[in-house]
Amino acid sequence: MICLCSSSTSRALLLRNFGIAFVQKSTDYDEEQITTTIAKDFVYTASAGKLESAIKEYGLDMPLLCADTVISASDGMILRKPKDINDARRILNIQSGSTISIISSLHYKTKSLSFSDISATHYHFAPFNKDDMEEYLDSRLWDGKAGGCMVEGFCKKYILSVDGYESTAMGLQVETLMRWL
Numbered sequence: 001m002i003c004l005c006s007s008s009t010s011r012a013l014l015l016r017n018f019g020i021a022f023v024q025k026s027t028d029y030d031e032e033q034i035t036t037t038i039a040k041d042f043v044y045t046a047s048a049g050k051l052e053s054a055i056k057e058y059g060l061d062m063p064l065l066c067a068d069t070v071i072s073a074s075d076g077m078i079l080r081k082p083k084d085i086n087d088a089r090r091i092l093n094i095q096s097g098s099t100i101s102i103i104s105s106l107h108y109k110t111k112s113l114s115f116s117d118i119s120a121t122h123y124h125f126a127p128f129n130k131d132d133m134e135e136y137l138d139s140r141l142w143d144g145k146a147g148g149c150m151v152e153g154f155c156k157k158y159i160l161s162v163d164g165y166e167s168t169a170m171g172l173q174v175e176t177l178m179r180w181l
Contacts (some may be wrong), residue, residue: 002063002108002181005054008144010152011067011172018174020181027054027066031080039072040118043105048116051107060111067106069171071147072120074099079147085137088148092137095149096158097127102149102169108180115180119173121164123151128158146171 004011007026015022029050036042046068054064071079073094082088101120108115132154142148149155151162151169167174 002065003054003058005050005058005064005066006171008067008171010145010170014167014170014172014174018178020174020178022065023062025054025058027057029053031068037076037078039070039076039078039101039103040105040120042078043068043070043103044116044118047105047107051109055109060109063108063110065106065108065172065177067104067172069102069104069146069169071095071149072101072103079149081144081146082142082148085140088137088142089133091148092128092133092142095125095128095147095155096133097125099124100147100149102146102151102164104168104171104173106172106177108177113180115177117173117176119164119168119176121151121162121166121169123155123159123169124161125155125158126160 001021004022004024005027031046047066050066079091101122103120105118136154
């Protein structure tokens with residue numbers, strides 16, 4: 001049994017789908033303090049900060065799993081969680097018809113083992129249909145998602161090519177983690 005230190009429903013779904021027993025407890029870490037503009041540095045810093053916070057809050061009686069995900073646009077710009085619907089629209093327009101990298105970092109720690117990983121999955125999207133995008137925006141399913149992107153939902157029908165694991169894009173590279181469990 002592990003402790004998923006995240007409130008993410010996508011990460012919980014991935015663990016369930018892979019048959020990994022877990023309890024879910026979020027941890028309090030302020031990502032706004034991170035100033036780097038480099039996506040892999042951002043997710044590593046955020047997931048490491050979440051782990052440090054989780055150790056203080058929960059200890060190591062149970063293995064801890066912390067993760068973070070961001071999207072990097074083709075120009076290297078970090079596309080974080082949208083602040084509101086207008087920000088979500090701006091971010092989705094950047095992704096429409098372009099290539100993005102969804103980068104996830106995880107930290108897994110027990111009393112005797114510490115494992116970290118940064119993985120990326122790259123997607124090339126066809127241009128998004130404006131009416132379809134507005135319907136998605138109205139649904140608010142983008143809320144709380146890195147880059148407002150749901151490769152398992154709205155974005156799926158626009159994927160022209162993919163390189164990497166879908167689990168990484170959903171926020172947790174479970175295939176990599178499984179080797180350590």
